[in-house]
Amino acid sequence: MRVYARILAAGFRTQTRYLPAAFAGLLANATFGLLKSGILLALVDGHGGAVAGYTAGTMAAYAWLSQGVLGSVNIYSLAGTARRIKSGDIAVDFLRPVDVQFASIADDVGRGLFALIPRGLPSVAVGVLLVGMTMPAEVLPYALGAVSLLLGITLSHALGYLVATAAFWLVEVRGLQILYMGVAGLLTGLITPIWLFPDWLVAVALATPFPAVMMFPIDVLSGRTTGAAAAGLLAAQAGWLVVVLAAGQVTTRLGRRRLEVQGG
């Protein structure tokens, strides 16, 4: 276990060397935050101040929290493992005395946690300054929200890893990655809160692990979901994490048997 904690810390420290990249990401996040705020606030306004349980303040909180965590949760890409499988470098990873899956995820989670400092918090600050947003006044939502966010970040990287292991069979996974980006962008609630979806699409989203990546942490952090319901969301996240990690273990073992690396 200690070795994974150290890989996680190393991932965190790697990112401290890429501060300009982090601020660049922040600028892009803030631009999208402004675009999202404009249209979503117009939507709330058109409904006379409340839609699907969102007021102007909580909708703004959604817009900026979702942009803020974007540097930490992985929605757009597959784990670097996909590239290593294609190049054959994965053979070296299998020789190391650590679990390939856990090591890859620990590294990514470490990087994601660091991104909260230069991208997450400033993004929320920009939102407060430019648009104004409503956040809970008690401590509990933040404590539960922190746990929920950690689960969401870990789950997102576990998913990115699981899909990346498809490279054992497909080798080239760019098409799959584009597909994943599209589906995840919609169902995680990155583009709009999933609670604005028609009922059937909400049901589809909730049948997948995607809302547990981003929508649930934002609901808990913003105080939209509290008490027992919030605990329920955390339990659902933990459940999905176990399922996705187990699936990743299985695909890694099956893939290892199929793996064929040329040269030597």
Place this chain on the structure above:
Amino acid sequence: MNRTLSGLREASQPYRAVLASRIRAQRSYRTSFRADLVGTAVVGLTEVAEVLVLFSAANGTLGGLDLRQALLVFALSELAYSLADMVFGHVDELAVLVREGQVDVFYLRPQPLLAQVVTMDISLRRIGRASLAVVVLAWALVANDIDWGATSVPLLVISLVCGVAIFGANFVTAGGLQFFLLNAHEVTNAFVYGGRHASTQPATVWLRSVTVIFGFVFPMAFCAYLPAMLLLGEPGAEWLPAWLGWFAPVAALWAWTTALLAWRFGIRHYQGGGG
């Protein structure tokens, strides 16, 4: 006349050779290419889904547009963007080329650098997304109440051409800036992808800062919103009245002026990849 034509053909020969080889290469990995086509079409579908979700959740209209009108704005933007992405999209990955030391080779060849970078690749997989955009556009043109007088067809053609030009200019601006922003190239995502997103929205919902940036600095409103408002006979937004839609060629010219300046600035700054 004939001589200039054959001269042009001769001058473009190396570019055509590279492009033809890229097209052959992409078509030879058939499964991978099909997966890419489906992938880009699905990304297009989720973009449509976003418009459907937002405008269906609205009480009739959002930002002065109903769902059909919003889909017209969306389709114009999506078609122009996906075509520009097919031709210019890889210019946005210039930082990667610089880091890998591939740019030095371009400096050695007796052809303009930008022409070489643009023609080094063409992403046929984006045809998936462009086809979807064509379908939505065709539907939106029929479903909306458009007066097909003498001006509508030329307006549609002009705005599509200018839309592709403006999105293409954004990719080139991004490429030029990436000579400076090697590790911070995500900055350019703000106007390349932020600009794409903005161009699908009704400009009436924009915050004032967004109106300045995506109405004028990067003239995204001219790609889809303004021409669509002209076609629909709608008034437009506060700082962006519909008649401005006729000035899309001016906006495209402005976008390319800044793009070429940024590019020139970038290639003069470049010192070589070492090694």
